[in-house]
Amino acid sequence: xxxxxxxxxxxxxxxxxxxxxxxxxxxxxxxxxxxxxxxxxxxxxxxxxxxxxxxxxxxxxxxxxxxxxxxxxxxxxxxxxxxxxxxxxxxxxxxxxxxxxxxxxxxxxxxxxxxxxxxxxxxxxxxxxxxxxxxxxxxxxxxxxxxxxxxxxxxxxxxxxxxxxxxxxxxxxxxxxxxxxxxxxxxxxxxxxxxxxxxxxxxxxxxxxx
Amino acid sequence: xxxxxxxxxxxxxxxxxxxxxxxxxxxxxxxxxxxxxxxxxxxxxxxxxxxxxxxxxxxxxxxxxxxxxxxxxxxxxxxxxxxxxxxxxxxxxxxxxxxxxxxxxxxxxxxxxxxxxxxxxxxxxxxxxxxxxxxxxxxxxxxxxxxxxxxxxxxxxxxxxxxxxxxxxxxxxxxxxxxxxxxxxxxxxxxxxxxxxxxxxxxxxxxxxx
Numbered sequence: 469x470x471x472x473x474x475x476x477x478x479x480x481x482x483x484x485x486x487x488x489x490x491x492x493x494x495x496x497x498x499x500x501x502x503x504x505x506x507x508x509x510x511x512x513x514x515x516x517x518x519x520x521x522x523x524x525x526x527x528x529x530x531x532x533x534x535x536x537x538x539x540x541x542x543x544x545x546x547x548x549x550x551x552x553x554x555x556x557x558x559x560x561x562x563x564x565x566x567x568x569x570x571x572x573x574x575x576x577x578x579x580x581x582x583x584x585x586x587x588x589x590x591x592x593x594x595x596x597x598x599x600x601x602x603x604x605x606x607x608x609x610x611x612x613x614x615x616x617x618x619x620x621x622x623x624x625x626x627x628x629x630x631x632x633x634x635x636x637x638x639x640x641x642x643x644x645x646x647x648x649x650x651x652x653x654x655x656x657x658x659x660x661x662x663x664x665x666x667x668x669x670x671x672x673x674x675x676x677x678x
Numbered sequence: 679x680x681x682x683x684x685x686x687x688x689x690x691x692x693x694x695x696x697x698x699x700x701x702x703x704x705x706x707x708x709x710x711x712x713x714x715x716x717x718x719x720x721x722x723x724x725x726x727x728x729x730x731x732x733x734x735x736x737x738x739x740x741x742x743x744x745x746x747x748x749x750x751x752x753x754x755x756x757x758x759x760x761x762x763x764x765x766x767x768x769x770x771x772x773x774x775x776x777x778x779x780x781x782x783x784x785x786x787x788x789x790x791x792x793x794x795x796x797x798x799x800x801x802x803x804x805x806x807x808x809x810x811x812x813x814x815x816x817x818x819x820x821x822x823x824x825x826x827x828x829x830x831x832x833x834x835x836x837x838x839x840x841x842x843x844x845x846x847x848x849x850x851x852x853x854x855x856x857x858x859x860x861x862x863x864x865x866x867x868x869x870x871x872x873x874x875x876x877x878x879x880x881x882x883x884x885x886x887x888x
Contacts, residue, residue: 556771557771559774560770560771561766561767561770564769565803565805565806568797568804568806568810569804572797572804586818586819586820587778587782587818593775594778594779595775595778596774596814599817600814600817600818603817604806604810604811604814605810606813607796607810607813608796608797608806608807608810609796610796
């Protein structure tokens with residue numbers, strides 16, 4: 469990372485983190501010794517905010533409390549779409565019904581999902597990720613969610629636009645063959661898989677090719 | 679109903695009710711003046727119990743509290759499948775994660791769903807039905823649920839077996855073009871749609887034909 473920065477190459481950190489603001493995320497990485505600032509981070513919530521503004525959408529939020537500040541500047545009165553993230557403890561029966569009612573009340577329901585993960589591991593065990601709840605709302609409302617975040621093409625395009633470079637000029641470095649490598653390649657970028665983090669040897673082949 | 683009974687024809691009441699035991703369901707209908715007994719009711723929970731026994735499955739239950747007594751005789755220790763019904767207030771974040779962990783911990787996850795409804799209306803508004811939560815678990819575990827209840831073929835077959843008649847000898851009477859009429863017809867029965875209950879004129883065509 470330090471060598472990339474020293475070389476003068478443009479750089480973005482692309483994360484699917486939706487349980488915390490970029491500020492919190494960056495502070496955590498800085499604490500680990502990484503040279504990183506908020507302005508260098510591409511994350512699903514700001515990407516969603518861009519879409520909301522472009523299309524004059526006013527979201528009903530079903531997200532983690534710690535993510536709400538990312539939507540501070542967005543008009544949320546009289547919602548005409550639902551934004552779902554990994555809401556964790558906020559995934560209550562009442563909150564899910566409320567989000568559903570907002571969606572089903574629309575002539576053409578708009579559901580924006582900050583990721584499509586199935587599940588993840590925490591210290592106290594496996595947890596359902598946002599993708600599962602996205603599927604529940606998709607089925608109930610007979611609608612297809614627009615997914616923001618890796619591996620969505622629009623997410624990589626945002627990062628490229630922020631750097632002002634074309635896909636051909638960029639390389640994605642990550643440990644996830646689907647979300648990092650596959651997503652970037654589908655966007656016309658080259659990609660490099662590191663053999664650290666969640667990497668396992670079985671992961672060198674994209675699931676679609678196994 | 680009284681004329682069918684007086685004629686000596688065999689009769690079953692087929693319901694997708696999964697928020698109460700058959701006892702409670704029957705008491706409600708008796709209170710409305712219907713001549714009905716528990717032994718005449720085919721419902722998803724007993725149908726699921728039959729499957730559980732046949733295949734030596736021990737369920738982890740994610741169902742409404744009032745439905746639990748239907749599973750009283752079923753061994754639930756060391757579960758090797760998950761049974762999901764319309765659990766309503768029991769659809770908590772913790773309970774969903776727990777059901778998910780049981781499923782994902784199996785070599786070949788078995789998910790049995792007491793219906794596939796999308797949503798329904800109660801006095802305090804629309805609620806997500808069991809189908810939405812079924813989809814969430816299906817997606818998270820990459821598994822397909824086995825649906826018990828109308829319009830599943832096995833459900834109508836259970837009712838026929840209980841009466842000891844073939845599909846050709848039976849007629850289904852109901853107000854729902856998909857769950858009652860379509861399900862029965864796919865099972866080889868004839869079916870009659872009443873123009874009462876949830877019937878609307880648009881419902882005379884099955885959605886697949888609209």
